[in-house]
Amino acid sequence: MAIANQAPVPDVMHKLNNHSEFAIIRRFFATSKLSFPREGIELGIGDDAALIDVPANKLLAMSMDVLISGIHFPADAAPSLIANRALAVNLSDLAAMGAEPYCFTLGLVLPESNGKWLADFSGGLEHLAKQYNCPLVGGDMSAGPMSISIQVQGLVDRNRAARRSGANVGDKIYVSGTLGDGAIALLALGLDSHLGSGFCLSQRDPSAVCRKFFKDAYFKPQPQIALASVAGKLFSSAIDISDGLQGDLQHILDASEVAGSIRLDAIPYSKSAMCCVGSENRLLAALFGGDDYELCFTVAEKDCIELESIARELGVRVTCIGDINAGEGMAYLGANGSPIELTAQAFQHFSATT
């Protein structure tokens, strides 16, 4: 773990005022809009534990993400956007398993109790919770340096979970959406990137349209739940691209004990990325940037037509960017199909900064 910008830790013990905590939970979280009933949720907020049912033909998928103020989101961002991002990145993990959202729990740590902040934050959660029929069922609150822990629970058909280990030689490698936007968004929002000082916008002032696009890309990533729930049965493996295509696809290759080749010119970019960033930095953002919350998945060649047909019907962009091969490691291919050694300055730079 690389450490920087570390906040001093308070060293005096402090007992929470539970009365206020319970009042906050009742007012902002145990509400009919956020902690709504759902079939299978036997008991939600208000007891020592939530109680949920899992249908006999399903497995329960669980994923936890912790977001720290000043690291995973700017401390002064709008609370509804922070909430949206926190829940969306968790839902993206469910999509990567081919699981349907079921319910979530929230561990909220705040330096102070602010009614407006809490109302906006709760409203941001409500939006996604309703959209995916995924109510809040429990959690914890504490005073402290701001952080948000969310655990999402999802349901997935037995033997249908899209594990990282299922890629087979001959499968096609796909990605959903466009890549690199999460990393470029940091630049557009004036935030620090880990990609180094050479990673910069090609124009000083992006247009209002581009700024809006990148703000949404960062704070409102769209978890690919619909694609995963309809087409997940065709994924031989899947992962969500939270750390950059290179690292995340490598997890699939390692777990599946296969090699992969990527056609660099097939990587899909958004219009805003094309507009605001030069080609080398776009590639850097796509391969090493992270925060895209798109899916990288593999599909048997025989299933590709069906996959692309489903994606078209859903209006979700999917792009075949390469192949699974025998062996190990990842090869990058140029436009003519010949291997490209990624020893360019950008990648040396990346190696030096991580």
Add this chain to the structure above:
Amino acid sequence: MAIANQAPVPDVMHKLNNHSEFAIIRRFFATSKLSFPREGIELGIGDDAALIDVPANKLLAMSMDVLISGIHFPADAAPSLIANRALAVNLSDLAAMGAEPYCFTLGLVLPESNGKWLADFSGGLEHLAKQYNCPLVGGDMSAGPMSISIQVQGLVDRNRAARRSGANVGDKIYVSGTLGDGAIALLALGLDSHLGSGFCLSQRDPSAVCRKFFKDAYFKPQPQIALASVAGKLFSSAIDISDGLQGDLQHILDASEVAGSIRLDAIPYSKSAMCCVGSENRLLAALFGGDDYELCFTVAEKDCIELESIARELGVRVTCIGDINAGEGMAYLGANGSPIELTAQAFQHFSATT
């Protein structure tokens, strides 16, 4: 939420070094001692989500607690003790539902990566995880001000969960173990208590035996899993005493829409509490102190003999401290059974400090 000792929040964005994070997880958490196989755990650490099975005759109980350094534990405490406390307080919530531990997830936020700290912390988790056959199946790591989010999952027979809402008029009120030790431990460990300046030890230097007892009470609370799993079927309602008997029992009374009466002289205290604290402060600690992680539960009168027999066999102390009555609110009774108005200075003091 009462706020104090707030740590400044870093305001510069920082991207984690994922390579180090993965290495830490592999070395200290995705180990055979902590992330061990268990029937029903289909997929543990290492994918986008864990996958677990829930038997058709069971419900899944889930509880999350977030512990903040400097608030819920001293920052400089031994990492194995911090780990023990963090997992134990979560397991206590499962006991309060009558649920059997199944697996847990961990969100660990640390200001720096320290191999010795991580090894000791992981070792502290291993101990309880093994004891209760409750492996680590996933989670998240981040740099930031130290905090520990744990979500425990448990299994409970359908219709056997001990909800807060099940107490009936005529039931007997029981507690496990002894009360007040968690709050008195803060004094014995030299930490701040929220019970005010009048809450103090009756002797300046507790004996080594008492200090050891209170250190264990604070860092190694014993979740009443065995009692709950064997005798939970006899609980009409249950809660764990994390906030003090008064507030926690009141949750049962509210949820069950009943009244309760407590015989003050029946409240069980440890020898160390008897030795180190005066009678009024002992009562204050038991009723308002919290951090005891014992169970408060109700049992139908016809089941009391069986309950006490089971407890004897398990070697777990249980004490009948009162009755569930019709109406609402809580009454405190003196030795002769007459009501005691708790308007003494101690309780006024408590009211003023919360």
